[in-house]
Amino acid sequence: xxxxxxAVLTEAELRLMDVxxxxxxxxxxxxxxxxxxxxxxxxxxxxxxxxxxxxxxxxKHTKDGRAHVYAAIVKREEATRSEISHLVNRFFKNSHELxxxxxxxxxxxxxxxxxxxxxxxxxxxxxxxxx
Numbered sequence: 001x002x003x004x005x006x007a008v009l010t011e012a013e014l015r016l017m018d019v020x021x022x023x024x025x026x027x028x029x030x031x032x033x034x035x036x037x038x039x040x041x042x043x044x045x046x047x048x049x050x051x052x053x054x055x056x057x058x059x060k061h062t063k064d065g066r067a068h069v070y071a072a073i074v075k076r077e078e079a080t081r082s083e084i085s086h087l088v089n090r091f092f093k094n095s096h097e098l099x100x101x102x103x104x105x106x107x108x109x110x111x112x113x114x115x116x117x118x119x120x121x122x123x124x125x126x127x128x129x130x131x
Contacts (some may be wrong), residue, residue, distance in 0.1 A: 008086050009058070009079065012041075012049050017058060017072060017079065025062075025071035 009017060019034045020026060026034070032046045050070050053059045058079070061068040084099075092098035103109070104117070 008083060013053055016046065016049055016053065020059060020070065020072040021076045025069045027067045027069055031070070
């Protein structure tokens, strides 16, 4: 039975997943080389984090000679949806409406972002309605 996938990724895990999503299958050394220089990570830290990601069900490895090659088995879109669901459940009592209202009340949104949100809301079909 595969491991149960955790709903959330830590910041360190997300940094490594970003590399795997962008580059595809990589060795630990290739992931390390693809990471931004700051904050610097040691090889063992990357290896430990990748092993945690594997236990969480986000990556798998294959052997290539002596090296392990790691690949994402969860797509970015799936991880994003999982993170949003976790956020909605944790902070907004499982209400997507409260999340959207909170975003709309954010003073840092500019006019273009608000217009794009309005357009998306107008174009999104409502469950049970036909266009």
